[in-house]
Amino acid sequence: MKHIPFALALFAAFPAPLAADQQNIIAEQVWSRASMGENRPGVAYMELHNTGSGTRTLTGVETGRAAMAQIHQTSTSASGVSQMAPAGDIDILPGTRIALEPGGLHIMLMQLDRPLAEGEYYHLTLIFKNGDNVEIRVPVLAASARGPGQ
Amino acid sequence: MISRRAFAAYLAGGAAVASALLLPGWWQISGPGAAPPLPRLPLPLGEMSFSMQDHTGAEVSPQGLVGKPSLVFFGYTFCPDVCPTTLSDISTWLSGLGADAARLNAVFITVDPGRDTLPAMAQYMQHFHPAISGWRGSLAETDKAVAGFRASYTLGEGAEGEGADYAVEHTSSVFLFKADGRLAALIDLHEDRAQAVAKIQRVLQR
Ligand SMILES: [Cu+2]
Numbered sequence: 003m004k005h006i007p008f009a010l011a012l013f014a015a016f017p018a019p020l021a022a023d024q025q026n027i028i029a030e031q032v033w034s035r036a037s038m039g040e041n042r043p044g045v046a047y048m049e050l051h052n053t054g055s056g057t058r059t060l061t062g063v064e065t066g067r068a069a070m071a072q073i074h075q076t077s078t079s080a081s082g083v084s085q086m087a088p089a090g091d092i093d094i095l096p097g098t099r100i101a102l103e104p105g106g107l108h109i110m111l112m113q114l115d116r117p118l119a120e121g122e123y124y125h126l127t128l129i130f131k132n133g134d135n136v137e138i139r140v141p142v143l144a145a146s147a148r149g150p151g152q
Numbered sequence: 153m154i155s156r157r158a159f160a161a162y163l164a165g166g167a168a169v170a171s172a173l174l175l176p177g178w179w180q181i182s183g184p185g186a187a188p189p190l191p192r193l194p195l196p197l198g199e200m201s202f203s204m205q206d207h208t209g210a211e212v213s214p215q216g217l218v219g220k221p222s223l224v225f226f227g228y229t230f231c232p233d234v235c236p237t238t239l240s241d242i243s244t245w246l247s248g249l250g251a252d253a254a255r256l257n258a259v260f261i262t263v264d265p266g267r268d269t270l271p272a273m274a275q276y277m278q279h280f281h282p283a284i285s286g287w288r289g290s291l292a293e294t295d296k297a298v299a300g301f302r303a304s305y306t307l308g309e310g311a312e313g314e315g316a317d318y319a320v321e322h323t324s325s326v327f328l329f330k331a332d333g334r335l336a337a338l339i340d341l342h343e344d345r346a347q348a349v350a351k352i353q354r355v356l357q358r
Contacts, residue, residue: 035236038276041317045232076233077342078324081192083304084234085321104184104237105341112317120172147242 026054027094027128031101036120037111044068044111044118046126046140047150052100055079059131060092067124069113076105086110091131104148118142146152192302195221200300204261204289207273212287214300218333222257224304224306225326228264229276234324234341235260236279241348242326243281243308248349252356258284263305263322265294301327305309 032048044067052058075089075150089107094100102108109126111118118124120142128136143150194200200214218357225241227235237261246253258281262268266277266289273286290295298305303323310318326339328351336355339348 008353037232038279039272042230043232043317060327074233082323082325082338082340083306083321084324084341086233086319105234108233110232146240146243148237148244 026056027052027058027130027136029136030099031126031150032138032140033150034118034140034142035123035146036142037114037118037146038145039117042117045113046109046111047102047104048109048138048140049099049101050094050128052094052096055096057096057119058094060094061131063109063131064127064129065111065124066113067118068111069109069115071109071126073102073107074110075107076106120144156264167284174318176207194301194303194327194335196335197329199333200297202293202296202300204287204293204297207270207277207288208265209270209288212285212334216298217257217329218257219331220255220257221331221336221352222259222329222333223326223352224257224301224329225324225340226260226261226263226298226301226305226322227321227324228262228320229268229272230264231320238324238326238341239284241345242284244345245279245352246283246346249352249356252353253281253283255356256283258283259287260298261287261289261294263294263298264307264320265289265291267309298323301307328352330358338344 028051030051034044034046037044041132050060060073061067065071071088073092074086076084078084078098079121084105092100093105100107122142123139124142126138126140128138130136165276167261172237185286189310197214198218203211203213223245225238225242229235239295242258246256246258249256260275268288270288277286287297297341301323305320305322307320311320324341326348327335328337328339330336337351
């Protein structure tokens with residue numbers, strides 16, 4: 003399970019509407035934590051691999067589950083204080099991958115329609131500058147999950 | 153207003169360290185208005201002064217932690233990234249210690265008591281290792297705790313509204329104290345598991 007790219011699985015399931023170069027971005031190790039209670043935000047993590055020959059720029063995210071979805075960067079100062087801020091556009095150079103992982107880049111889902119429940123899946127759209135968006139399916143793991151396999 | 157409170161806690165911490173470093177000497181070297189000296193180490197647990205309730209409703213204080221090594225960190229339950237990650241890490245360390253976990257205190261202190269009511273804390277703590285205790289106090293007690301640990305926090309924009317959706321910037325290192333209440337080490341957010349467990353085991357062996 004750990005090594006199956008979820009985006010690929012999705013392409014297999016819905017191959018028709020996708021243009022060839024959309025497959026240049028492969029999302030792997032996709033996971034989300036169950037959110038707790040009514041108003042707490044959710045979070046999603048993944049690795050994005052650019053298998054194409056051009057730079058791709060991730061500008062945002064969207065999901066039907068959250069009224070507001072943003073890519074955030076957690077940063078920790080020299081004195082050990084952590085904060086989150088919108089990450090801005092993210093360039094993914096050809097042949098490289100970027101990791102959205104705990105304590106770093108993450109997708110933050112605010113104003114969820116209902117809590118993200120362990121065991122369910124939801125759809126997320128990664129928005130790229132050239133207009134080729136990538137749809138991914140995100141599995142919701144336990145509230146205490148630490149990575150895609152746990 | 154709220155960031156002013158956090159800032160006051162910060163100043164109080166800075167002033168205490170400055171006096172510990174013999175204020176006149178430091179003042180002459182660095183001059184008025186210089187940044188507080190770093191690192192600012194937390195007070196020994198036995199010298200801190202604050203009182204809170206744990207997530208079961210029991211009265212707790214830092215003095216109550218003295219006698220066993222302790223892991224303590226600050227956070228808030230609306231924190232989507234850093235706090236569940238740290239709580240999962242601590243849960244994993246405790247599981248890795250097996251029976252030795254009972255020889256350790258593990259405490260999560262909320263810096264967002266406005267949203268983190270006791271029932272919210274109780275619900276939240278269920279998801280993590282049962283040995284981790286979730287502490288919550290009034291704003292004043294929270295500020296006293298933060299000052300004692302030389303930690304800091306700032307409530308984000310929107311914190312004063314109703315049902316507000318705001319983030320909290322906060323110290324994210326895990327404080328590891330020896331059984332006598334003095335600081336042994338800090339464990340940072342990105343430290344690997346083996347290194348963290350080794351630090352804890354070193355303190356348990358003493
Ligand atoms: Cu965030």
